[in-house]
Amino acid sequence: MSENKIKNIFRSGAIAAEFIADSIAKHSAKKDIGAHSIFLGQVRADIINDKTVAAIEYTAYEEMALKKMQEIREAIFSKYKLTCMHVYHSLGVIKAGELCLFVFTSSPHRRAAIDACNEVVERIKKELPVWGKEVFEDETHQWKENK
Amino acid sequence: MTINVLFFGPLAEIVGNAIEMPVVSTLHELEQKLFEQFPLLKDKKYALSVNEKIVSGNVDLEEGFTIAFLPPFSGG
Structure with a gap:
């Protein structure tokens, strides 16, 4: 899988548990x-x-956001020995209890997968121009603000 | 002869998602013009991007540029 082409990480609506299961199975x-x-x-x-x-x-x-995500992806692949990485972020209304972000990293050994996953999540929260409106x-x- | 200006999150509630502004020569000038039109914008916290890159300080503008007002991010 190429890490050079711009991927669309955005999905309309919540991320389904079945989608995550399929994604694991494919590997x-x-x-x-x-x-x-x-x-x-999760919301x-x-x-x-x-x-x-x-x-x-x-x-x-x-x-x-997609350009920034591409920059993050390239930095992560040059820092960690990853086999692959997948990122999905929801857009639109996501109800409490539903999933809104799915980050999935894979590597030959655990350390790279764990560290890369953590770093990607932190960078997504800090650097992607995405906004969450908390609806009561x-x-x-x-409007939510990331800490 | 316009500059596209985009607003997101809480700022879009003040201005709308996008407006076209007549060309001005710098980013600071554009901000001043927008503050006159939308005084509520003045007290808000935001970063600015020019053609999808975040900038700091003043920047020269040209026709067709896209400027975005980016309130604090809250994705994930």
């Missing part, structure tokens, strides 16, 4: 892999000033 053909690391981001029903978050609506500056049960909203 059984790659017999040089000895370790996978997976991060799943949390935070309670803020007595109001409960019902969903997060994600929007992005897609063109810029009463349909009011506030």
Whole structure:
């Protein structure tokens, strides 16, 4: 799999558990892999000033985010001995309890997969122009800010 | 003779998703013009990108450039 062509990481709606299972299953053909690391981001029903978050609506500056993601991908592949890496981020309304981010790294040995996965997640949160609007049960909203 | 200006997240609620502005020579000038039109924008926290690259300081602008106002990111 080439790490040089721009991939679209964005998916409309939540990431289904079946999609993740399929993605894992597909890797059984790659017999040089000895370790996978997976991060799943899930929408949390935070309670803020007595109001409960019902969903997060994600929007992005897609063109810029995809270019930035490509830059991150290239940096990660030159830093870690990875066999492959897959990233999916949801756009649109994702309800509390649903999955909104799926990062999947694979390598011959565990350390590279684990460290690369952590680093990619941190960089996605910090560097991708993506915004989450927390929509409360009463349909009011506030804008999330990553810490 | 315009510059495309994009707004995201909470800033899009103030200005809208995108507007076309007459060409001005620098990014600071563009910000000043937008503050006059949308005073609420002035107190907001944001980064700026020019043609999909984040910039700091002042930058010369040309016709057809795309500028984006990027509030703090909250993806993932």
